[in-house]
Amino acid sequence: MASHKDLTPLLSPKTIAVIGASEKFGAGSLVIENLRTLGFEGTIVPVNPGYTDVLGLPCYPSLADIPARIAIDSVAVVLGSGRILPMMEQAARRGVRGAWAFASGFAETGGAGVVLQKELTAFCETHQIRFCGPNCVGYVNLHDKVGTFSAPVSPTLKKGNIGVIAQSGSVVLAIANSNRRIGFSTIVSSGNEAVLDTVDYMEHFLDDPHTQVIAAFLEGIRRVDAFKDCCVRAAAIGKPVIVVKVGRSEMARKTVASHTGALAGSDEMNDAFFKKYGVIRVDDLDQLLETAALFSQLKDRLPHGNQVGMVTVSGGEIGLVGDLSKAFSFGYPPLSERAEKKLKEKLPAYTTIANPLDAWGSGDLKETYPACLDVLAGEDAIDLIAISQDSPPGMSDKQIDQYADVARAAVRCARGEKPVVVFSHVSGGLDQTIKGILDDGGVPFLQGTRESLGAIENLFTYAEHRRRLKKTLSGDGISPANLEALKADLQMKEGVLGYDDCRFLVGAYGIQVPEGKMADSEDEAAAVALKIGYPVVMKGQSPQIPHKTEAGLVRVGIENETVLRKTYAEMVRNIAAYDPEAELEGILVQRMIPTDSVETIIGIVDDATFGPGVVLGLGGILVELLKDATLRLPPVSRHDARMMIADLKGRQILDGFRGKPASDQEALMTAIVQIGQLATDFSGVITSLDINPLMVLPAGQGVVAADILIEMSPMAHPKTQQ
Known part of the structure; x- marks a missing residue:
């Protein structure tokens, strides 16, 4: 049995009490109207001492006044921040295990709001109340036809297999109202995450048979280890995780004494985390939706490589695709001689036979598209077939008939071994006849050239991660006994390690260090150089000066003893001039590394x-x-x-x-x-x-x-x- 939190009382309740229900337009009425729009088959119980009925439903003054025969699974609280905790206390007395609050005025405001949120967190955790929010727009569960949502729910919102988590309420609204007509299982606005956080919702989605793709908008990751466990499990069971993680421009890394610390900002660590655990990171909501749309239909038909065969009806569009494809790693392999011969038989003589392929030909798409797709499907070098075809709403009946032939050809091609994707070069909708043909045939339709190509790249990336999931190899390291001894020795050190400790540690992991030795005098430096042979490199060593170049403490290509002695004296002076308090550890003399490195x-x-x-x-x-x-x-x-x-x-x-x-x-x-x-x-x-x-x-x-x-x-x- 899963050890994580059961979110059924929150996300799949049978009875919901709406505290603060109202006839006036706002969250108090919208929650009830949304439940009706969704087709909620359970019981709605309005609570407000100012009404005897709300929107045709009996209304009670308080939770305590609701008859005991009505078991309340969840409460939707549309009151101010100061009244949330008292309502949770009433809810706990009624045995309620699910709750959502719309109100702001908690930790996001600082000061007293932080204290108030901590009290709310402690109470809900003690009484095992699965609390969504506060400071969020709520959730919609399309499979169970339920949701506590503070904004109007579009009647066109489609049921599907994509689960969405967003810490931003406005992002949830943008996704829910995108009219993209992709299918969602559950959409959650997590808000301040006082009790339930992104990890809790991810764990729920991993267990939810209706959710096969997880899409998340993250402002921060609170429990990294638990989030990692979710990502590992998602990859293992084949549920892709796609995220927008904001903060790419943030320079939040602490200053450290190494160049690598300056290079690796916090966002680079986010990228590294996502790459390691198979999470697909995208830049914006358009990319999130297009990638999720593609994965929702092809996650179980992953390509074997990253080579694309493309068919379009425009040389100009081929040029656009070629330019934008430079940003991605996939390729368009040349067609075989066999394929070229077959295409020349089907297309006019003036047609350029290449990949991507302009299949306009005589303009008879009903004949040329199936022929072109059959040829591409037979090419061993091609892993995925992409069809460029705009089919916007408002087309004439003749256009619809013509493009429907293309859609049917795509569906027939998709019955083969290779995954097939149809995409348009602009966003803005798809004719519903064409959409119906593609949906029924399990062929994804993407919008926007860059977004579509990016989604295809993401599919290839995910497929590669899945292939390599069981092939992760780590380094040999050193023996456990030697490791513990070395670790115990190094733990006695402070600050920046000296040269000998550094050399010994990296050497223990098989990394070669140039032959050399630390010298405490000009004579000793000359003796070291004589032993290892000229030319040599000299480096002044001081724990207080980690970066030697700026202090004039590195000199390469020293060819003789005269230059060596002069350099030694200069480095001693340079250390004193750069930092009078710096301790001179010595001057390192090393063999010169070949210049062709x-x-x-x-x-x-x-x-x-x-x-x-x-x-x-x-x-x-x-x-x-x-x-x-x-x-x-x-x-x-x-x-x-x-x-x-x-x-x-x-x-x-x-x-x-x-x-x-x-x-x-x-x-x-x-x-x-x-x-x-x-x-x-x-x-x-x-x-x-x-x-x-x-x-x-x-x-x-x-x-x-x-x-x-x-x-x-x-x-x-x-x-x-x-």
């Missing part, structure tokens, strides 16, 4: 909400300027590592550029996986790790950590734990 950065950041994240970027000392970086949550599989490299805008430099050899990307992937394992092993112990640069040598030669910065978490130190 590529500078990358790899590191760990620690987020207060999501925990550790692994960052990969290009640019070395220019990394913050270029901002070419990507992030994942550990553990990181080899596939994740490969995708991180693919995310980089400048990734082609790793393939070999302007005469440089191709870099060892296999070794880079291994390093990413191992740093992911380190992040998992030392979660809560390390605040940040920054290997900058991690030099990627030519193929087959590995990677080298040229410079390492590790900052310890103060919470891990024994002093903090006392």
Whole structure:
């Protein structure tokens, strides 16, 4: 049996008391009118001492006055914030287990509102009242024909398999009134989430047989671990989760002593979280609706790859599709010779045979479309077939007949092995005859070129996650005994780790460090250089100066002892000039790394909400300027590592550029996986790790950590734990 909250009293009640019911236009009347619009088959009980009946229903002065024979499952409270808690007290005495409140004036106002909400939370949790809100427009359950909703419910709202959760009431209204004619199971406005939060509704949707797709609008995630568990379970049972998460521009990350901390803002952590757990993130409500519409019909017919075969009736539209497709990862494979031959037999000689295909031909869509679709369906290189066809309301009967032939051809094609999608290039509706043909045939219809292509991309992304769900590989790490010993040793350290500790830790995870040694004098530095051989690199080491370049503490390409001694003296002066209080740990002398390597950065950041994240970027000392970086949550599989490299805008430099050899990307992937394992092993112990640069040598030669910065978490130190 599920251990989470049973939301039946709230979302599927048989009897609802409307406290604050009224004949006047407003929430007090709309709740009742909406229940009638939905076709609610249960009992509605108005409560208001100012009425004897409301909208033809007997009205009672209070909950206590309702006859005991009427068992109340849920209450809809349309009163002010100061009267919500007293109503909950009355509800508890009647054994009510579901409640919704429209009122604002709680935690969103601060001060006394925060206190009031805490009291409401404590009371409802003590009495196990499933409370929706406050400060929300309510919910609509279309399968059970019930809802407590403070705005008019459109009679065209369609029953289906998409469950919606939004922390914003206006977003719920926008979705409910979109007239998109996609089907919803339940739409919930969660509001302030004083008692029930997004996770509670997600858990309900995961158990609900009527809900097969979950769409959410998130302003924040309150219970990250529980949310993660929901996402993992959703992926396992095949219920896609699609979210709009606002806050992409927020710069809320705390300042840390590493470049990776500056790169990985809180929103990057959100992205990494969603990618890891198979959540599809979209940017706006149009993308949310189009992606949900596609998933609602194709989630059980996922494509095997990400190659599209497209048919349209316009060369101009092909150009538009080509331009917009640059933003996505899927492709349009060339047609086989067999396919080209068949199409030449069906289409006029002036037709350009290519993918995407302009199938206008002679204008006889009834003949050309089925022929073109049959050919694309037989192409092994194609995983999904997309049909571009606008069919707006208001067409003539002749146009409807012509486009109906296209719709029927799409339905016939969809009976084969490949999923089929029809889309229009503009939003604004679909002729109902065409819509009926496509709906009956299980073919999704999408609106808007960019939104439709984005939804197709999201379907490919979800399908790939499902395929790889059972193939996640983590790094080898180190033995449990060695890990505990190393962790115990590092927990005794504070602040920024010294060079030897850094070298030892990353070395334990198989990452090579250049041969070298710390020197305390010019003579010792010269001896180290003589031993390892010129040219060398010199780096001034101080715990108080984590970034050496700005302080003049890095010098490369030192060819002889004279330059070495001069550099040593300069670095000692530079440390004193940059920070008179800085402690000189020594001057590190290292073997020079070959110049045909590529500078990358790899590191760990620690987020207060999501925990550790692994960052990969290009640019070395220019990394913050270029901002070419990507992030994942550990553990990181080899596939994740490969995708991180693919995310980089400048990734082609790793393939070999302007005469440089191709870099060892296999070794880079291994390093990413191992740093992911380190992040998992030392979660809560390390605040940040920054290997900058991690030099990627030519193929087959590995990677080298040229410079390492590790900052310890103060919470891990024994002093903090006392």
